[in-house]
Amino acid sequence: MPARLQRSFYERPTLTVARDLLGRVLARRTPDGTVLRGRIVEAEAYVGEEDKACHARAGRTPRTDVMYGPPGFAYVYLTYGMHHMLNVVTEAEGRPAAVLLRAVEPTQGIEWMTGARRNGSATHGRSGEPRLHQLASGPGKLCQAYGLDLRHNRTDLIGSDLWIEEGIAAPRRGVATSARIGCETAAAPWDLMPWRFYLADSRFVTPGRASVAARKSG
DNA sequence: CTCTCGATGTTCT
DNA sequence: GAACATCGAGAGG
Numbered sequence: 001m002p003a004r005l006q007r008s009f010y011e012r013p014t015l016t017v018a019r020d021l022l023g024r025v026l027a028r029r030t031p032d033g034t035v036l037r038g039r040i041v042e043a044e045a046y047v048g049e050e051d052k053a054c055h056a057r058a059g060r061t062p063r064t065d066v067m068y069g070p071p072g073f074a075y076v077y078l079t080y081g082m083h084h085m086l087n088v089v090t091e092a093e094g095r096p097a098a099v100l101l102r103a104v105e106p107t108q109g110i111e112w113m114t115g116a117r118r119n120g121s122a123t124h125g126r127s128g129e130p131r132l133h134q135l136a137s138g139p140g141k142l143c144q145a146y147g148l149d150l151r152h153n154r155t156d157l158i159g160s161d162l163w164i165e166e167g168i169a170a171p172r173r174g175v176a177t178s179a180r181i182g183c184e185t186a187a188a189p190w191d192l193m194p195w196r197f198y199l200a201d202s203r204f205v206t207p208g209r210a211s212v213a214a215r216k217s218g
Numbered sequence: 219c220t221c222t223c224g225a226t227g228t229t230c231t
Numbered sequence: 232g233a234a235c236a237t238c239g240a241g242a243g244g
Contacts, residue, residue, distance in 0.1 A: 044236070046236075053236070054236090055229095055236080058229090058230070058231095061229080061230075062229085063228085063229065063230090077229090077236090078227070078228060078229095078235095079227095079235055079236065079237065080226070080227085080235060080237050080238080081225070081226030081228070081235085082225070082227075082237080083237045083238070085236060087236090102236090138237070138238075139236070140237050140238060150228095181236070181237095182235085183236060185234090185235090
């Protein structure tokens with residue numbers, strides 16, 4: 001089994017972790033034993049109570065509590081009543097920060113993933129071939145492909161259900177940044193902080209809307 | 219291709 | 232009661 005990232009990886013500045021997660025491999029073992037894998041191609045940093053785009057801006061609440069805990073745990077929440085978001089808790093215990101995993105390039109367990117996403121038009125072409133580059137190109141789609149929901153909140157990523165493997169760290173030159181997507185209403189300057197990291201040449205990142213949102217703020 | 223709109227439930231005010 | 236770290240369908244060009 002490939003080497004798994006240890007807690008020390010996550011116990012670092014959140015921007016460092018977000019960038020360093022690109023090229024790593026998000027893995028899950030499902031209840032039926034299927035192993036899912038995908039290369040992380042897009043992530044966003046949310047850093048502390050002072051970051052007005054971060055959920056922790058409201059302080060420690062039942063929902064944000066996990067972000068105040070030790071690093072290397074999953075923070076999963078529901079937004080818009082239907083989409084789950086997977087975050088990785090970062091930095092030392094007591095400091096609320098996390099990295100939102102926004103997109104992966106699926107590499108293993110693809111049949112399981114497409115089965116988990118039954119809305120065929122989004123994941124399959126006319127002739128039924130899977131559209132791999134759209135399977136997990138967005139935080140909600142990523143969670144749907146991996147079958148993640150609120151039950152996975154607080155999962156220890158130094159474990160055997162959900163974890164991240166070393167993979168191959170992305171070369172610095174291949175990494176691009178932009179404002180975080182969906183944070184347009186956050187107070188300045190937090191709406192424009194360039195804390196979204198993605199592989200510039202990947203076709204697996206958030207499409208369309210991403211560039212629209214980035215353009216709007218630029 | 220672009221743009222608009224509605225779904226839907228948890229959290230916090 | 233409003234807001235929400237989104238997505239896909241449908242209409243129009």
